[in-house]
Amino acid sequence: MVITIESLTKRYGGFAAVDDASFTAAPGRVTGFLGPNGAGKSTTLRILVGLAEPTSGSARVLGRRYGDLPNPGLEVGVLLDASAQHGGRTGRETLDLARRTMGLPAARVDAMLDLVGLTGAESRRRVRDYSLGMRQRLGIATALLGDPRVLVLDEPANGLDPAGIRWMRDLLRGFADDGGTVLLSSHLLAEIEMIADDIVMIGRGRIVASGPTRDLLAGVGTLVRSDDAAALGAALSAAGFQVTPTADGAVATDADLAAAGRVAFGAGLAVTELRTADGAGLEEMFLELTAADQRDPASTVTTNGAAA
Amino acid sequence: MTAVDTTASERPAPTLAGNRRPAPVPMTRLVDVEVRKMLDTRAGAWLLVSIALIAGAVVGAVAVWGRDDEVGFASFTSMIGFPMQLVLPMVAVLAVTSEWNQRSALTTFALVPRRGRVVLAKGVATVAVAVAAGVVQLAAAALGTFAASAFRGIDPAWDLTLEQASRAALLDVVALAVGFGFAVLIRASAPALVAYLGFVLILPSLSGMIAGLAPWWAEHGSWLDLSLAMSVLGAPAVTDEQWAQLGTAGLVWIGLPLAVGMRRLLRVEIR
Structure with a gap:
């Protein structure tokens, strides 16, 4: 180094x-x-x-x-x-x-x-x-x-x-x-x-x-969607993966794309969406840090708005 | 920036061959850089030009309007010496403090992390500038002596002894060192200049006032009051005791600020 x-x-x-x-x-x-x-x-x-x-x-x-x-x-x-x-x-x-x-x-x-x-x-x-x-x-x-x-x-x-x-x-x-x-x-x-x-x-x-x-931007793994989110979540956790239901009814998991697809197939669930999750982890962490340290609320705009 | 040259980066960056095992930066190079820094800003250049202008004005005025016994070489030398003693230490002060006032210290100490070497180089550079100023002083005094005696039709008085000349030079260096010490201690241009001018213009009368009130100070003040100890250097003869007083007062007014200032300067965070 x-x-x-x-x-x-x-x-x-x-x-x-x-x-x-x-x-x-x-x-x-x-x-x-x-x-x-x-x-x-x-x-x-x-x-x-x-x-x-x-x-x-x-x-x-x-x-x-x-x-x-x-x-x-x-x-x-x-x-x-x-x-x-x-x-x-x-x-x-x-x-x-x-x-x-x-x-x-x-x-x-x-x-x-x-x-x-x-x-x-x-x-x-x-x-x-x-x-x-x-x-x-x-x-x-x-x-x-x-x-x-x-x-x-x-x-x-x-x-x-x-x-x-x-x-x-x-x-x-x-x-x-x-x-x-x-x-x-x-x-x-x-x-x-x-x-x-x-x-x-x-x-x-x-x-x-x-x-x-x-890695940091893709750190949150895979997003899977199926008509029965609860069953999908149960199947994934039974397979040993971490599972987080998202607000709009999909499931975020640390399984990779192939593993998530196989688990859903094995559980007999039709997958309607399967993709790498948005790199929201780092950004959320960053915004949280920024917000917590913010003395002037107005300047939040510059922090996330000034995309080069 | 009006037009942005986005093509610049498409050219390969020019590189230097064979500098992968760098040698340490030699002291001579640092002194050279510090001398340049004193001359390459308008403020620095004008301070130094003002020395030449003042020398010329003093010589001219005395040559025209002075008494015959005032137009000798020794008298001219000492007359030019007064404004020089005022201005040169200001050059020394700015050499140190401008690094902080202008924040160029950030680059200076990133290039030379051993800060003591930079301060030493600044010290040597100010002495070098003072030596150059001393040459100007003697040249102006000689020119004045020659011109004034020719103008008045009297014999030129080449009456400056080597001892007087060396004492005048010592006086310059002491004044310079006071300014330099204050600058190292204070590290901000305006307060350091004020402190130095206070030392030159206010301390002597303040000390005189105290001497009037306290007989002890009247008798022993020269051991601590550098301006008093310096004033005897212009006298025809200097006693051993007076040299010793210059030493102790110098320790108080130069040694102490330098020691305390350096201790802090070497550690302080450069922002």
Whole structure:
């Protein structure tokens, strides 16, 4: 594993911002770190890149503490907050300072500006005059400058327009397909669903779910429908499967499609519908977490409405 | 962003060959970066340009309107020194605090996680800038001496001794260190600048007031009051006791803020 978070805890006074969190991020995959605002994502990422000390537990990248990397910019690209850049410097100068720190050739700056789609004129403007989307691109350019094999990004899609989000998605996809490791956080399930191969979901500082996106989203198994739902349910539980009747008279079960079909056939029940259940499990869990942490009811809309 | 270049990602990302076993970032590179950071913003550039402008204005004014005995090399050097001592520490303060005010610390310390090295590089960089400013100071003073004596038809007075020059330089470095220490301790531009200006402009008169009320302070204040201890450096001769007072007062006003500030800076969460 390229990134390993182990029993990580961070307390501020009595409040545990991160509470015994453990997860990993693997090479060649995009790992989405999903959770409502204030769930502990940023704190975890800050600890990972050595900007904060954990109360207990450990965070390692490439088998080492981030702080022990001799020239971290060449191994791990980091973008934690695109607005955290000196407003009085030009975008080009901001990149050039990072390039000099890492000890890279000057041509690298132009290559990165080109890659993130900032024009020469834009690069000579001061960062305080940049839109959030441009800052996000500049931040990505800084993260990619040292040609790292690992990317750690906190809410990288913030401030990007739909085309920008698609650009970012393609970029990260390509990075992971080349064997790179991407850990990115988001508070938007739709955004994570679209890009992440693996999902780690955090709520109130605790990891509440983690695994491959496909499994998590398909985690609730099979939906079977028959005219006699009670008999179907009884047959499935007699066969040793878990059974949950749904509101509209079907049966959700952890049996796979073939097993559910055979059980129904064996019980002499005509199946009227048989399919993989909707991936409602993760979304419901996420909405529940979000709702419970919601201080401002109006912002619920942004949480589930801003599909990219 | 007006037009989004969605084709950018279709090009393969340019990669660097052979950097898989990185060497540590050398100190020289960090100092170079920190010097650039002091010059590459409008605020930083103007502070430094203002030093040259002030030096020029002071020299010009004194050359034209000053008395004959004021237009010597030593006198010019010390006159230019006053505004420099005020401005240079402000450069040092901003070198540290702007990382927090502008939040660029997030990138700086992600690239160099050993924060002590960054602070050390900033310290070296501010001294380097001060040395450059010292050269400007001497050049302006020499130019002024030459021009003023030619203008007045008197012999130029090249009366600056090496000892005076080194003491003036020490004064610059001490003032710089005070600003730097405050900045490390406070880590916010405005309060750190206010603290430094308070040290330069208010502390001396405050200390004088206390001395008027408390005879003990009048006699022993120089051991603790750095502005008082610094003021004797301009005198023709400095006694061993006065050097010792500079040392103890320096510990209080530079050593203590730096020690406490560094302890916190090395651990504080960078947000």
